[in-house]
Amino acid sequence: MAASVQEELTRMRIILQDLEGRLEAGEVPPEGLPEFKSTVDEIRLRVWALLTAAGAEAPREAAERFRLRRAAEFCRALASELSTGNLGAGHPEWTEVQQTVTKLSAAIKEYTGRAA
Numbered sequence: 681m682a683a684s685v686q687e688e689l690t691r692m693r694i695i696l697q698d699l700e701g702r703l704e705a706g707e708v709p710p711e712g713l714p715e716f717k718s719t720v721d722e723i724r725l726r727v728w729a730l731l732t733a734a735g736a737e738a739p740r741e742a743a744e745r746f747r748l749r750r751a752a753e754f755c756r757a758l759a760s761e762l763s764t765g766n767l768g769a770g771h772p773e774w775t776e777v778q779q780t781v782t783k784l785s786a787a788i789k790e791y792t793g794r795a796a
């Protein structure tokens with residue numbers, strides 16, 4: 681029986697988590713990562729193409745909603761990883777992330793009328 685899309689996504693996440701762990705443990709040489717990234721980028725672009733051409737009545741709206749769901753998913757993951765200690769709190773990039781989130785929150789309120 682063919683695996684569901686959700687099962688495939690779960691497998692992909694497990695592979696990525698495994699790779700992260702092996703990289704941290706020094707078991708994976710960083711020289712191989714550019715090829716891995718290239719493959720992931722190719723998958724992402726192909727999925728994006730499928731979404732926009734999926735026969736939706738409003739392909740642009742479908743693509744926009746996909747981007748918003750992905751952004752929300754990414755933010756939830758960052759918040760979870762930071763709160764559990766799986767993502768370091770000392771990185772200088774947190775300042776930029778916080779500033780960006782603040783600007784996004786203000787833009788959402790201004791342009792959609794929805795306050796956080």
